[in-house]
Amino acid sequence: MTLCVSARSFRSTLRTLKYSTALTACLLAAVPAMAQVTTGTIRGHVAGVGAGTVVEAVNPDTGFSRKVKTREDGSYALTGLRPGTYRITATGPDGVYEEVVRIQVAQSLVVDMDQLTSDIEEIVVVGKVRPGMELRTSEIGTNVTTEQIDMLPQGSRNFLNFARLAPGVRVSRDEFRQQFSGGAANAQGDSLAAGQTNVFIDGVSLKSNVQQGGIAGQDGSRGNPFSQLAVQEFKVLTQNFKAEFEQASSSVITAVTKSGSNEFEAEAFGLFARKNFTERNFFDKRDDRPKPDFSRNQFGASVSGPIIKDKLFFFLSYEGNFQDRSETVVPGVVTPEQQALLGFDPQEFAGTRTSPFREHLGFAKLTWDISQSQYAEVAVNVSRESDIRDFGGQNSLERANNIKNPVTSVRAKHEFSGDFFLNELTFDWRKSTFNPTPLNQEDPALNFRNVINLGGQSFRQEVQDVAFTLRDNVTFSDISWHGNHVVKAGIRVARVEADVEFGAFINPQFDFFDQPADDLDFSFPAEARLGVGDPNISVGNTQFGVFLQDDWEATDKLIFNIGIRWDYEGNMNNKNFVTPDDVAETMRLLQEMRDADTADALAQGFSVAPDAFDFRADDFISTGNNRSPFMKAIQPRLGVSYDVFGDESTVVFAGWGRSFDRTLFRVAAEESILNNFAQRVFLFSRDGSLRNGQETIAIDRLDGFTREALLTLVEEGNDPGREVRAVDNDLKPPRSDQFNLGVRQQVPMFETVFNFSATYSHIRGKNDIAFLPVNRSNFDRDDDGRLDVINTPRDFGPFNNVIVGVNGRKTRFNALFLTLDKPYSAEEGWGFNVAYTLSFAKQRGNTFNFDWINPFTAPFRPNAADERHRIVINGIVDLPWGLKLSTLTELGSGQPFQVTDLSQGFGRRAVIGNLGDHPGLFAFKQVDLRVQKDFEGDFFGGLEKLSVFVEAINLFNSNNFGGRDGFIPFQGENPNFGLPFSLAGPARTIQFGIKAKL
The missing domain is CATH 2.40.170.20 (TonB-dependent receptor, beta-barrel domain)
Structure with missing residues (x-):
């Protein structure tokens, strides 16, 4: 793999992501790639062969094929196979080896080819498909x-x-x-x-x-x-x-x-x-x-x-x-x-x-x-x-x-x-x-x-x-x-x-x-x-x-x-x-009141509730530059x-x-919306008198059942308390x-x-x-x-x-x-x-x-x-x-x-x-x-x-x-x-x- 950036600049990339696009371009240019999210892999051994024997997988429905060469021990790995039926063939010193298997999504199958095929042209895929069962895996999958x-x-x-x-x-x-x-x-x-x-x-x-x-x-x-x-x-x-x-x-x-x-x-x-x-x-x-x-x-x-x-x-x-x-x-x-x-x-x-x-x-x-x-x-x-x-x-x-x-x-x-x-x-x-x-x-x-x-x-x-x-x-x-x-x-x-x-x-x-x-x-x-x-x-x-x-x-x-x-x-x-000033002040005051509440309780011999939460206001007040990305994933x-x-x-x-x-x-x-958007409640009466101790607005001041009519009364509306x-x-x-x-x-x-x-x-x-x-x-x-x-x-x-x-x-x-x-x-x-x-x-x-x-x-x-x-x-x-x-x-x-x-x-x-x-x-x-x-x-x-x-x-x-x-x-x-x-x-x-x- 060719590395396109220095170690220092790569560490900087991980910290700030400023160079992620450049890094991607480097990787694209430098290395080939593959993913197994949807494709599958067939691996195994071909009997009696050494390095260099060609193993080919062909999908008979589309003609799609993939070839690899065996390693010194006769093993092979066919990767990136889309789900479907494949005819896998390899030519050894004694003849042609073949398997017909069906591979499913994200499977990794082991297919060892140790049976010679007498006549490859007479093989009928339908009815001779080997079930693709993934057994040698540590994944829990269905x-x-x-x-x-x-x-x-x-x-x-x-x-x-x-x-x-x-x-x-x-x-x-x-x-x-x-x-x-x-x-x-x-x-x-x-x-x-x-x-x-x-x-x-x-x-x-x-x-x-x-x-x-x-x-x-x-x-x-x-x-x-x-x-x-x-x-x-x-x-x-x-x-x-x-x-x-x-x-x-x-x-x-x-x-x-x-x-x-x-x-x-x-x-x-x-x-x-x-x-x-x-x-x-x-x-x-x-x-x-x-x-x-x-x-x-x-x-x-x-x-x-x-x-x-x-x-x-x-x-x-x-x-x-x-x-x-x-x-x-x-x-x-x-x-x-x-x-x-x-x-x-x-x-x-x-x-x-x-x-x-x-x-x-x-x-x-x-x-x-x-x-x-x-x-x-x-x-x-x-x-x-x-x-x-x-x-x-x-x-x-x-x-x-x-x-x-x-x-x-x-x-x-x-x-x-x-x-x-x-x-x-x-x-x-x-x-x-x-x-x-x-x-x-x-x-x-x-x-x-x-x-x-x-x-x-x-x-x-x-x-x-x-x-x-x-x-x-x-x-x-x-x-x-x-x-x-x-x-x-x-x-x-x-x-x-x-x-x-x-x-x-x-x-x-x-x-x-x-x-x-x-x-x-x-x-x-x-x-x-x-x-x-x-x-x-x-x-x-x-x-x-x-x-x-x-x-x-x-x-x-x-x-x-x-x-x-x-x-x-x-x-x-x-x-x-950025946390609004009134919200930040309220949270800081709330912390002071809770701390004083606890100190007073301890001074009077009370024990603090075992389920008390240690609230620190600054942990929740955002200044616009104190929230760092999580780097430990x-x-x-x-x-x-x-x-x-x-x-x-x-x-x-x-x-x-x-x-x-x-x-x-x-x-x-x-968090942002609830701090920038609030609800107003308007109480109306016939003459603007008190109702249950609360001030009301005379109904004749409401000029229709519209948003615009209520906006003119916002200053007199009650704020039920923002969250x-x-x-x-x-x-x-x-x-x-x-x-x-x-x-x-x-x-x-x-x-x-x-x-x-x-x-x-x-x-x-x-x-x-x-x-x-x-x-x-x-x-x-x-x-x-x-x-x-x-x-x-x-x-x-x-x-x-x-x-x-x-x-x-x-x-x-x-x-x-x-x-x-x-x-x-x-x-x-x-x-x-x-x-x-x-x-x-x-x-x-x-x-x-x-x-x-x-x-x-x-x-x-x-x-x-x-x-x-x-x-x-x-x-x-x-x-x-x-x-x-x-x-x-x-x-x-x-x-x-x-x-x-x-x-x-x-x-x-x-x-x-x-x-x-x-x-x-x-x-x-x-x-x-x-x-x-x-x-x-x-x-x-x-x-x-x-x-x-x-x-x-x-x-x-x-x-x-x-x-x-x-x-x-x-x-x-x-x-x-x-x-x-x-x-x-x-x-x-x-x-x-x-x-x-x-």
Whole structure:
């Protein structure tokens, strides 16, 4: 490797990143590169040969080939193979050796060629493909095949749902947050910490830099992040992933998209479900509610083929997802007097209205096999969706939002290979926007309490994330030193531009009360709320990462995977932000009052509360130059596997590694916005008299229900007290330390071979963000043990709460993973997989810590990731008469529920956040089933195959509950304690589909 900068300038580069572009250019010019995020490696030995024998892998569908030469001991390593079927040949002294194998995404297979081929021309690939099972690896990963994506039942066609096939991975069942996570990572309550995951499509990260949800376009979305029709296969990595994977301290998914081949192919499908084919859920039956309206139409098509045979190919796909649900507006009952004052009939707004969701997913890809040594591809992905929701009950249709999540990405890649190296250069650009748009954003919100809410939504939000990323990685496959090495190195530079707008009450809200005792009725508003200030922030951030990975085959049985990674962000925590003077003065005064409070308590013989947080104001006051980038994101990763008998029948493996994630920029954005944007509350009366001791404004001074009318009254409006939000100047990104130990065993049964694995997994997470109030005293003041609120003088500004964010949360995860796998093959006509997870997950501190106000001293408690037992079964079997049967079945003990125990009083004596018992061994039961009939042959205008199918989601209509009532009151009993109030999955739904292939 040629080094283009001096050691001193390189150290300066790491400190300031000023020369990252120059450094990238040097690396591009100096070294070839390769990445294994989506491609695979085949390595092994050719019997009876020495150095220089050519080993060639050819994909018969596209003509793509890759050649390497054997080392002195006859070993070889074919790197950068895109998933697919390959014919591997080598010519030895006694003839031709050949294997036909199928390699999957991110796999590293061992293929030893010791059988001579008598006639290479007579080999038929179909039916003789050797299954590509990755056994000699220290990674904990699960491959999801093309057949599983195509055949297993699911309701939403979101390929991420199949991540549940991997032990230790959980998939959210919240319709508006289709996320996945692993380990003990948990955000708050029963939600998943999806922000600590990452998804790679063709090596490009989909991770959101700003929003929650993990993936761009998935926060608050009912839609899918990517066209399932365009996904060929993917792999779920739950632990000990290699150093090339960045920005994930939990789990990783790496997927590869379909490409064109020498055969023209076209596919179309339609899938629909209707109200008539669904069951009422548990709560609808309990409350005797009618079956809600529901329809879902999913459809799409793809076309692919050659532009130039064996050279240039195309692939195009489109998917639509159209859903209609209904919400019912039920206004409150009014008296004739109220009716007269309103001037309209609230029942005019009553009735059931459609809540439509529309999603369009488009994908286009060109692949160019330029020559034996060069390959290029370009891809474009577009996602557009519209979701009309947030109305119903006493919210009229006028109050609806249109939830928009547009995402556009463009990727270009070039590969250059030689006998012992492969160069991969990738560029990608992505723009994503989260934009809930009020349908009537120009109309003020008019809330008639207990009757009807009219007008537009008062909140306006637009979060835009634009990312430009350049990757260059390096591999060499001909390094021999105490064994054979495949060495990879890489560099990544990304520029992110984030624009956040979060305006509460930008659109004013007017509240009307009918309270005769306060001389209030529906003839004029009692209150109004208006957001004033700047609700916007725009920040740029540069990300930089380097890695080095050595896959070292020390002996024929022993393989080491040794890697190290370092990541850097120039502006993770909004380093240019300057804390306003009034906020800084308030925080310093608050520190003095807390310190004096503590000193006084100690002088009087009181002991300081054991959960006291040592608040130092200067730790949270930003001057614009005292927030340095985090430089210690060094991530060593080590794995080892040992093939006990040298035939892959028994493999023992272990791994340890550290992974850093990133802190979502929204944490820092809210610090800035909440300090520059405030809410005003206006109290109105008929004559401007006092009401409950508070001053009011005479209603005749309000010149209409508009923002402009309220702005003229701002000086007389009440400030309800701004919330100070501040983050630690030394904020660190979340990280996890992972350890695993396991064994893989091939088990011959029923004239086939099953693959069994048992893995112990241990993960420790730290540096998760925890927010806590610091305007509290440091010791107990009352009989309840409540920590008193410290009221700061309002001379410095009307602040009602001072909330700081620290790296206060930790997680612990211990689990046993058991899997039994037999991949589906067309030749055998069946396949199945069973994954069992026994897990123990705990967490210290929450996202918001208002009950135990020091996350550093909070006890570890089970969190929502603590689902003790979970079994996931999937299977595909070919039946007579062209029938196929498949199932995806999930059984689980369910998540424990949160308990708030106030039986001993409030304050620190209250036990808040403990989790109740698990509901039961099989508290969660969902059996999804699919039956498909294939018609093959030349019919219906030249169709190659026509398939019709029916899917039953939750076949047995099991009641799977989500949240449960965990409130224990101070006095008396809660008769609903432990009873469910939400669902964690659908009622039985039958959907029908059809597919056609040319």
